[in-house]
Amino acid sequence: MESKRQQKFAGVIQEELAAIFQREGSAYLPNTLVTITKVRVSPDLAVAKVYLSFLNTSNTTLSVAEVNSHSGEIRYKLGARIRHQARVVPTLTFFVDDTNTYVEQMDKLFDKISRDREESGAREESE
Incomplete structure (x- = not known):
């Protein structure tokens, strides 16, 4: 369970990283839209896990690896933006x-279940 302090700091980081990726994201991943969906911060506020969602990319694993390779540069830019807040x-x-992938899989599963129920109900009525 995150404290209020962690949640507030994670929100600041999420906002600032979103602005960084909006302005300079094409330098890291050209023709790809990056969305920061969630930020989790450690209790001592020294480590941040940033969860990204990608649009217009074929390989998300490769995209995350590319962003991680620029994490030092991104951290420097973040530091310049939050230097008075942290x-x-x-x-x-x-x-x-x-x-999003998980939600799509669950939707497909629920659709299949409802189709199976409709088919079994139709078979029972015809008998």
Whole structure:
């Protein structure tokens, strides 16, 4: 369970990273839209796990690896933006947010279940 302090700091980081990726994201991933979906911060505020969602990319794993290779540069830019709000700029680690994929799989599963129920109900009525 995150404290209010962690949640507030994570929100600041999320906003600032979103602005960085909006302005300069094409330098890291050309023709790809990057969305920061979630930020989790450690209790000492020294480590931030940043979850990203990608649009217009074929390989999300490769995209995250590319962003992670620029994490030092991104951290420097983040530090310049939050220098008056934080004592320490957290170490950034980027991950793929696969929530959308999970939701799509669950929707397909629920659709299949409802189709199977409709088919079994139709067979019972015809008998």
